[in-house]
Amino acid sequence: MFVTGHNGPPDGDPAAATASIRDVASAAGVSYQTVSRVINNHPNVSEKARQKVNDAIALLGYRPSRAARALASGVDRAVTVLTSNNSLFGYAETLGGIEEAARAAGIQVAIRVLESDRADDVAAAVEGVSDPRSGAVIVLAFDRAGARALRALPANVRSSAAAESYLGRRAPAADRDRWAWFDDTIAAEQATVHLLELGHKTVHHIAIPSTTNVGDRQRGWKRALVSAGAPVPEVIHPHGWGTAGAHQEALRLLRDPAVTAVLCGNDDQALGVIRAAHDLGLRIPADVSVVGFDDVPAAGFYTPALTTVRFDFAGLGRRAFDLLMNSQAPEPAPLEKPALVVRESTGPAPLRRTGKTTSDKDDR
Amino acid sequence: MFVTGHNGPPDGDPAAATASIRDVASAAGVSYQTVSRVINNHPNVSEKARQKVNDAIALLGYRPSRAARALASGVDRAVTVLTSNNSLFGYAETLGGIEEAARAAGIQVAIRVLESDRADDVAAAVEGVSDPRSGAVIVLAFDRAGARALRALPANVRSSAAAESYLGRRAPAADRDRWAWFDDTIAAEQATVHLLELGHKTVHHIAIPSTTNVGDRQRGWKRALVSAGAPVPEVIHPHGWGTAGAHQEALRLLRDPAVTAVLCGNDDQALGVIRAAHDLGLRIPADVSVVGFDDVPAAGFYTPALTTVRFDFAGLGRRAFDLLMNSQAPEPAPLEKPALVVRESTGPAPLRRTGKTTSDKDDR
DNA sequence: TCCGCCGGTGTTATCGCTAACACTCTAGCC
DNA sequence: GGCTAGAGTGTTAGCGATAACACCGGCGGA
Numbered sequence: 043m044f045v046t047g048h049n050g051p052p053d054g055d056p057a058a059a060t061a062s063i064r065d066v067a068s069a070a071g072v073s074y075q076t077v078s079r080v081i082n083n084h085p086n087v088s089e090k091a092r093q094k095v096n097d098a099i100a101l102l103g104y105r106p107s108r109a110a111r112a113l114a115s116g117v118d119r120a121v122t123v124l125t126s127n128n129s130l131f132g133y134a135e136t137l138g139g140i141e142e143a144a145r146a147a148g149i150q151v152a153i154r155v156l157e158s159d160r161a162d163d164v165a166a167a168v169e170g171v172s173d174p175r176s177g178a179v180i181v182l183a184f185d186r187a188g189a190r191a192l193r194a195l196p197a198n199v200r201s202s203a204a205a206e207s208y209l210g211r212r213a214p215a216a217d218r219d220r221w222a223w224f225d226d227t228i229a230a231e232q233a234t235v236h237l238l239e240l241g242h243k244t245v246h247h248i249a250i251p252s253t254t255n256v257g258d259r260q261r262g263w264k265r266a267l268v269s270a271g272a273p274v275p276e277v278i279h280p281h282g283w284g285t286a287g288a289h290q291e292a293l294r295l296l297r298d299p300a301v302t303a304v305l306c307g308n309d310d311q312a313l314g315v316i317r318a319a320h321d322l323g324l325r326i327p328a329d330v331s332v333v334g335f336d337d338v339p340a341a342g343f344y345t346p347a348l349t350t351v352r353f354d355f356a357g358l359g360r361r362a363f364d365l366l367m368n369s370q371a372p373e374p375a376p377l378e379k380p381a382l383v384v385r386e387s388t389g390p391a392p393l394r395r396t397g398k399t400t401s402d403k404d405d406r
Numbered sequence: 407m408f409v410t411g412h413n414g415p416p417d418g419d420p421a422a423a424t425a426s427i428r429d430v431a432s433a434a435g436v437s438y439q440t441v442s443r444v445i446n447n448h449p450n451v452s453e454k455a456r457q458k459v460n461d462a463i464a465l466l467g468y469r470p471s472r473a474a475r476a477l478a479s480g481v482d483r484a485v486t487v488l489t490s491n492n493s494l495f496g497y498a499e500t501l502g503g504i505e506e507a508a509r510a511a512g513i514q515v516a517i518r519v520l521e522s523d524r525a526d527d528v529a530a531a532v533e534g535v536s537d538p539r540s541g542a543v544i545v546l547a548f549d550r551a552g553a554r555a556l557r558a559l560p561a562n563v564r565s566s567a568a569a570e571s572y573l574g575r576r577a578p579a580a581d582r583d584r585w586a587w588f589d590d591t592i593a594a595e596q597a598t599v600h601l602l603e604l605g606h607k608t609v610h611h612i613a614i615p616s617t618t619n620v621g622d623r624q625r626g627w628k629r630a631l632v633s634a635g636a637p638v639p640e641v642i643h644p645h646g647w648g649t650a651g652a653h654q655e656a657l658r659l660l661r662d663p664a665v666t667a668v669l670c671g672n673d674d675q676a677l678g679v680i681r682a683a684h685d686l687g688l689r690i691p692a693d694v695s696v697v698g699f700d701d702v703p704a705a706g707f708y709t710p711a712l713t714t715v716r717f718d719f720a721g722l723g724r725r726a727f728d729l730l731m732n733s734q735a736p737e738p739a740p741l742e743k744p745a746l747v748v749r750e751s752t753g754p755a756p757l758r759r760t761g762k763t764t765s766d767k768d769d770r
Numbered sequence: 771t772c773c774g775c776c777g778g779t780g781t782t783a784t785c786g787c788t789a790a791c792a793c794t795c796t797a798g799c800c
Numbered sequence: 801g802g803c804t805a806g807a808g809t810g811t812t813a814g815c816g817a818t819a820a821c822a823c824c825g826g827c828g829g830a
Contacts, residue, residue, distance in 0.1 A: 060537070060538075060539065062785090062786055062787085063786060063787065064786080072809080072810090073809065073810050073811080074786090074787085074810095075788085075789095075809075075810065075811080076808085076809065076810080078787065078788065078789095079808095079809090082788085085807090086806090086807055086808055086809085087807095087808070087809090088807085088808060088809090091808080091809085105537050106786085106787080107477065107537075107539055107785085107786050107787070108473075108476075108482070108537075108539075108540060109472075109473045109474075109475075109476035109477040109482060109539065109785085109786080109787090110473075110477050110785070110786035110787040110788085110815090111473075111786080111787060111788075112472075112473035112476075112787090112815095113471065113473040113474050113477050113785090113786080113787070113788090113815050113816065113817085114786075114787040114788040114789080114814080114815055115787080115788055115789085115815085116788090116815070118472070118473060120516075128492075128498050128501060128502055128505075129495060129498040129499055129502060131493060134492050134493040134498050135493055137492060137517075138492055138493060138519065141492075141517060141518070141519050142519070145518070145519070145534075150516050151516060151517055151518075152484075152514050152515060152516045152517075153501075153505060153515055153516075153517060154505070154509070154515075155502065155505050155506070155509070170509075173424070173469050173471075173472075174424075175424065175471055175472075175473065176472060284703060285703060285704050285706075285707045286706075286707075289707055310703070310704060313704050313707050313708075314707055316707075316709065317707040317708075317709060317711075320709045339648060339649060339674070340649050340674060340677050340704070342649075342650075343649045343650075343653060343677050343678055343680075343681040344677075344681075344708075345680065345681060345684045345709050347681075426815090426816055426817085427816060427817060428816080436779080436780090437779065437780045437781080438780095438816090438817085439779075439780060439781080439818085439819095440778085440779065440780080442817070442818065442819095443778095443779090446818085449777090450776090450777055450778055450779085451777095451778070451779090452777085452778060452779090455778080455779085470816085470817075471815085471816050471817065473815085473816080473817090474785090474815070474816035474817035474818085475816080475817055475818075476785095476817090477784095477785050477786065477787085477815090477816080477817070477818090478784080478785055478816075478817040478818035478819080479785085479817080479818055479819085480785075480818090
């Protein structure tokens, strides 16, 4: 059926073969360069020719070869997302946002996961995506591994970053355009203020592993405390991002009757705290208030329903993609501001905390 | 520095350019075909030549061009994962398993999400991945959209499928080798038996949207009931996979004092049921037992901790990849069997259910 | 001793497309 | 009327690799 190419199936059924640009050209009665112009939307093509070519394309079921395109132009129309744990809600949603935007733009999305934040793993991942011919890269810099990868990325690969807060303080101004991020500090501050306004003397903070030594959430939390004249307790750093670590730490933390409000680094941690409170016989929010971050879909159905900060992760992903492709655009893709969602897990500070721990004075 | 190619940066800094196979060849003093043989592990290359070529590769920082390879060989070393909702735990984990296996094999992973199970969306997605030159495809057939896409996939694209149960009953035997799946029926049966053995007269079932009219979980659940001589209640079909739909349905279902055990289609739904029980003043497991599916990381920290069926999703992903690439291998990648994890949400059947609904006789 | 096989290597022809340049023709200008 | 500008199209030369084939030498068997 088609004369060019090795696109035909190895055995028989020539109908399944793929048409090349030349087949289209001869069917349309133009040179194959004109076909190339049409599929690339070049301006200087007569309407008549464009029509003929498009008809031929439809007739033959022609599909441009990504490989040939990439080879001839020197760069693939693709973006690789570098991420460390794509099962976490925020990561998965961000990836989804990127994919959505990329799909609309006709650009392929590849993924590459970072095994850990160890130097060799980061280096291997960066090496795997550092070929500028393979297209652009978006780094999910929510954690240390991502932040390191981003730093290690060679300057000659087009890239942008999605992060929960701006990590490029020391970067030149021009580089800022490569970042999509939330104002994490203000979000944390608002959540803390919410608790303070409920009458809590202070707010304890269980943190997620940060990209930096002092995360921006921690900064906002501290700012709220200081400006309210509240004491600033030591930050708790459980192991990892998960529920288990926070649960374990909370089991110790909540024994202290002075602890009446806990701001957690994410919803999973908050769930661990809720469970720890339950284990200790404490009521939420009567004895202790809990706030999370992220607003995972299940958060509204926890018992009690979780007060948390909602992030527009999908929007973040779309914006990161947008920054990559249309840095010229007057306005990058819109991004909802983080918003505190008040549910059941926060309430007025208790006059006096109840629960069995009040009587349990055996712990130090 | 390098003489061939347009790989150099547009302006200056030739050191950043990319070496081509020819540069390597001349540096090693061999023909570029020999270089090709070395990077493709062809057998007939002398150890000496191989050594020289590898040295030159390291020296020049040579990296093969994926595009050129794909163009010349006719097929890209890539696999595209077709998935409908990559934020759900099982999907994300499976994707992670695929990525892990693909990374080890040096194969790129791309993703393409299915917007919905509407015919046009499915067709568009399938169209987007049906170019055999773009590499293989793995379909996540956990839902109707995935199952439809898999059916619509042309025979000439290499593909495999990951599913929660085997959907290819009517497929020819050879096609079965393309499937990675769990024995969902047995898993559901075991979970149901667990509840029956606790003394529950029957088990109600809240289902997730199935790929087929009668899901395999439903089949296993029914089998257990029938063989125990227990009545088979009508299956509840909430809207979607989420917590909200299950919560809403459970609010109605649990009003019936005869309902003492609920088997949910996934952990999110189970959370909705737990919350509904709480809303109705019912205790779990004293009044009603709840079982989920998936064992999401948070399940062990719900209040009460959820009894659920654990699935090895990452293993499923690895196996799906394995089936695609090494169908020759004597043994596909190992896959853990689904396993019931008993925690706090299941307990002996109540003699008589308590809770305010017992007195609330206003509902029909 | 001659032949043929085969390990090891080089040569040639594509793969399907884009980019740069060349060419033709018409319209608009002085 | 001659000239130029520019729209519209065709021609040519790669992009960086793979595959098929050709070639060359040494070895073992007849």
